Amino acid sequence: MYDINDSRYARQLVLRGFGPAAQEKLANARVLIVGAGGLGSPVASYLAAAGVGTMSLVDTDVVDLTNLHRQLLYATPDVGRRKVDVARERLLAINPQVVVHTHDTRLNAANAATLIAGHDVVIDATDNFPTRYAINDACLAQGIPFVYGSVARFDGQVSVFAAPGGPCYRCLFPVMPAPGTVPTCAEEGVLGVVPGIIGLHQATEAIKLLTTIGTPLVGQLLLVDLLAQDSQRIVVARRHDCPACGDARLPSPPSMSIQHLSPADVAALLTGDDAPTIIDVREQWEYDLVHLPVSTLIPLSTLASRANDLDPSRSYALLCHHGMRSEMAANWLMQHGFLRLINIDGGIDAWSMDVDSSLPRY
Missing domain, CATH: 3.40.250.10 (Rhodanese-like domain)
Known part of the structure; x- marks a missing residue:
């Protein structure tokens, strides 16, 4: 663990209700960030700056020119390089005291349990449903909360799922949408600042979970409309008939893989x-x-x-x-x-x- 009294953390150490105790929890924390794109970039940057001791990045993409309007971990000379490689360099430049592990792979149902094991919080910074459902199910099985984020056009969503006593992602969306029914950002676009703002909300929720300060968005879905500069929270209740965390949940047959x-x-x-x-x-x-x-x-x-x-x-x-x-x-x-x-x-x-x-x- 690094020296929590390092002057880079001075503004957090003087925070009433935070202080050295919370900083020490961050220093000992292990966070898995799934996706190093529009959401993962701000999440990783601010968690590194805040002093999260160990971060693991999972992504298999390379930097593309279309990424640069919203993924500010990367710059024009990085086009064509692996995102996890560039991200690790930038995060260590932000804070050389943190440890950054990288996984050049795509999280899926087959490897989710292995990748998630040993972490305190998982950040869902993905843009596809199979990975999100795999994160949900693996986090439920291991008792690890994950911070959900999603963006499209001018809007975003944030919540915390799989926390003790709280709902899981399948409580909100029990069945994976049929392919083609939900447009991707590549199809309908996204304003560059939107994933930045939603990613910052995710980083905030992670810090709250790790340090046990404030009230995390457990059982709450935050909806953000950037065009109207409006936000609202809706209740997400844990469902007794949830296929993943409900009372009558059934395991998937072994052949279903x-x-x-x-x-x-x-x-x-x-x-x-x-x-x-x-x-x-x-x-x-x-x-x-x-x-x-x-x-x-x-x-x-x-x-x-x-x-x-x-x-x-x-x-x-x-x-x-x-x-x-x-x-x-x-x-x-x-x-x-x-x-x-x-x-x-x-x-x-x-x-x-x-x-x-x-x-x-x-």
């Missing part, structure tokens, strides 16, 4: 007798740029309406650009009775790098 395989592993499977059918869930314009000749295009936005064309007894490997949309598709198919599902981690971009370099990247 998704394999996460590399492009090389899937390419090897294609040469066998029981080769999976590759379903490409990108948009038509992406498919026109580059695709695998053996793949079938079913855009994520149309999957719910076209699922009846698929045979639930067959094996399917889901493919997208980097592996996020395909994971959403695989999770939705699993919930609708498809049991032999593979997510191609890294998507067609990784396929181009690791299997067939003749495929153009975009």
Whole structure:
């Protein structure tokens, strides 16, 4: 643990109701931040500055030019670099006393328990539903609260789920939305300051949980409208019929799981007798740029309406650009009775790098 009396913490140490006791709790704290993008950037920056002793970052993306209007951990020269690498450098520059671990992977139902274990608080700074549900279920199982944040256009939401006695994310949203029914930020946009503000709310909730000061947003959903500069809180009650934390919750059958395989592993499977059918869930314009000749295009936005064309007894490997949309598709198919599902981690971009370099990247 670092010296809590270091002058960098002077303004917190003099806070009435905070002081050395709270700073020591921060110094001993371990926080997992899932996602190093629009929400993860401000969360990580302010938690490092506040003196959270150990932070772990989970992200598999690289810095893209479209990130820079809202992800202020990164700058133009960082385009093309791994986010976790750049983030670690910047966070240690903010506060060299903290410890920063990085995981260049995507949190999912298969690895969530391992990644979350040993942390005091988890920050949900993701932008996709499969990861969020995986965070919720793993945090519930281990008794670790997670701070939820979500943004779209000019609006944001914040809450604390899986805290003792409080509701979980499935109490609010029991069933994962069908693919294509909830637009992504890439589809409908987001004002750059919105994730900054919501991320700061998340950082505040994490500090409150770690130091036991104030009243965390347990059982409360904060809604923020930046255009109107309006905010409101609504009650989120714990549901007795919640499929995850309710009285009658049922465990998922062991067979209900998704394999996460590399492009090389899937390419090897294609040469066998029981080769999976590759379903490409990108948009038509992406498919026109580059695709695998053996793949079938079913855009994520149309999957719910076209699922009846698929045979639930067959094996399917889901493919997208980097592996996020395909994971959403695989999770939705699993919930609708498809049991032999593979997510191609890294998507067609990784396929181009690791299997067939003749495929153009975009």
